[in-house]
Amino acid sequence: MLTAIAIDDESFALEVIKSHASKVPFIEVKEYFTNAIEGLEYLKANPVQLVFLDINMPDISGIDLAELLPTETQVIFTTAYSDFAVKGFELDALDYLLKPFSFSRFLKACQKAQDWLSLQPGNDPAYIFVRTTDGSVRVDFQDLLYCESQANYVNFQLTDQKVVSRMTLAQVEQELPSYFIRTHRSFLANAQLVNRIERHQLHLKGHTVPVSSTYLDGIQEKFKA
Numbered sequence: 001m002l003t004a005i006a007i008d009d010e011s012f013a014l015e016v017i018k019s020h021a022s023k024v025p026f027i028e029v030k031e032y033f034t035n036a037i038e039g040l041e042y043l044k045a046n047p048v049q050l051v052f053l054d055i056n057m058p059d060i061s062g063i064d065l066a067e068l069l070p071t072e073t074q075v076i077f078t079t080a081y082s083d084f085a086v087k088g089f090e091l092d093a094l095d096y097l098l099k100p101f102s103f104s105r106f107l108k109a110c111q112k113a114q115d116w117l118s119l120q121p122g123n124d125p126a127y128i129f130v131r132t133t134d135g136s137v138r139v140d141f142q143d144l145l146y147c148e149s150q151a152n153y154v155n156f157q158l159t160d161q162k163v164v165s166r167m168t169l170a171q172v173e174q175e176l177p178s179y180f181i182r183t184h185r186s187f188l189a190n191a192q193l194v195n196r197i198e199r200h201q202l203h204l205k206g207h208t209v210p211v212s213s214t215y216l217d218g219i220q221e222k223f224k225a
Contacts, residue, residue, distance in 0.1 A: 001026060001027070001028055002026055002027040002028065002049055002050055002110070002113055002114055002117060003027075003028050003030060003048040003049050003050070004021075004027060004028065004029045004030065004048050004049065004050040004051065004052060004113075005029060005030055005031045005032070005033065005039060005042065005043070005048055005051055005052070006018075006021075006029055006031075006032045006033070006051070006052040006053075006078075007032075007033045007034075007036050007039040007051060007052070007053050007054060007057075007062070007065070008032075008033075008034065008052075008053075008054035008057070008078065009034050009035075009036070009054060009057045009058060010034070010054070011034055013054065013078065013099065014032040014033075014034065016100070016101075017029065017032070017052055017078070017106075018032060020103050020106040020107070021106075021110075023103060023107075024106075024107060024110050025142060026110070026114055026126075026142055027050075027110050027113075027114075029052070030046070030048060031046075035059075036057050036059060036060050036062070036065050037059060037060065039051075039065075040065060040068060040069075043069065043070075043073070047070065047072075047073065048073065049072075049073065049074060049113070049117060050073070050074050050075070050076065050094075050113050051066075051069065051073060051074070051075050051076070052076050052078055052097075053065065053066060053075050053076070053077055053078065054077075054078050054079055055077055055078075055079040055081065056079055056080070056081060062077060062079070066093070074093075074094045074113060074116060075093045075094060076093065076094050076095045076096070076097060076109050076113065077093050077095070077096045077097065078097045078099060078101070079096075079097075079098065079099060080098070080099040094109070094112055094113050094116060095108075095109040095112050095113075097109055114126050126140065126141060126142070127139055127140045127141060128141075128175050128176075130156065130163060130165040130167070131165055131166065131167075132163060132164060132165055137163050137165075139156050139158065139163060140158075141176070141177060141180075141190070143158045143159045143160070144156060144157070144158055144180075144190055145157045145158065145159060145189070145190055145193055145204045145205060145207050146183075146187055146188060146189045146190060146204060146207065146209045147169060147172050147176075147180075147187070147188040148186055148187055148209075149168065149169035149185075149186040149187070150186075152166055152167075152168070153165065153166055153167070154167050154168070154169055154172050157207060159205060169186065169188065172188065173188060176188065179191045179192050181215075181218070181219065181222060182215055182218075183202060183209050183210065183211045183212070183215050183219060184209065184210045184211065184212045184214075184215065185212065185214070187209045187210060189202055189204060189209045190204065191222060191223075193205060194223070197219070197223055198211075199211070199216070202219075
């Protein structure tokens with residue numbers, strides 16, 4: 001989950017970001033600031049991974065404020081003035097959103113931030129590409145409910161589709177983040193998406209996966225069930 005704040009001297013602009021961010025499942029905007037200095041003070045005590053930052057603000061510009069941020073904090077500039085774009089990218093900003101921006105453009109910028117986060121040391125990756133008969137398909141972990149082994153194939157059950165790849169479950173397990181847990185010799189489940197636990201099965205968004213006795217103790221410990 002990406003953590004962020006937004007800084008813009010216009011309340012309406014912050015409402016747009018708030019509305020867009022509410023539709024993006026992998027980002028949490030913790031605070032919204034119309035005062036840039038207050039935003040900077042908040043960051044000193046409450047570090048986040050990303051700042052949505054307006055450029056043309058009173059007292060201090062977004063460009064100047066960005067230079068004061070910790071190097072590990074990424075910036076997506078938001079502004080109505082395209083003239084600032086070059087300077088923004090000179091500061092290694094992740095993206096530059098020209099107002100008024102659509103939800104789809106906002107989502108693209110958020111995905112870029114998510115991709116950046118997945119590449120940082122110590123962070124789990126956000127997705128993998130798996131080979132299918134139709135070519136390589138991207139599997140986003142936030143949408144992956146479980147993996148099921150069937151002979152020489154693995155079924156990747158996503159929230160809206162199933163992807164089948166010729167590989168072993170052991171190979172898949174090496175590629176998945178640590179929150180994917182073995183529930184059965186033929187199943188790996190996304191622990192972050194489990195919404196009900198029973199002795200012999202887990203429920204994940206309308207789907208169930210079996211729990212074998214071999215893995216039951218570990219699962220109960222994982223969920224403190």
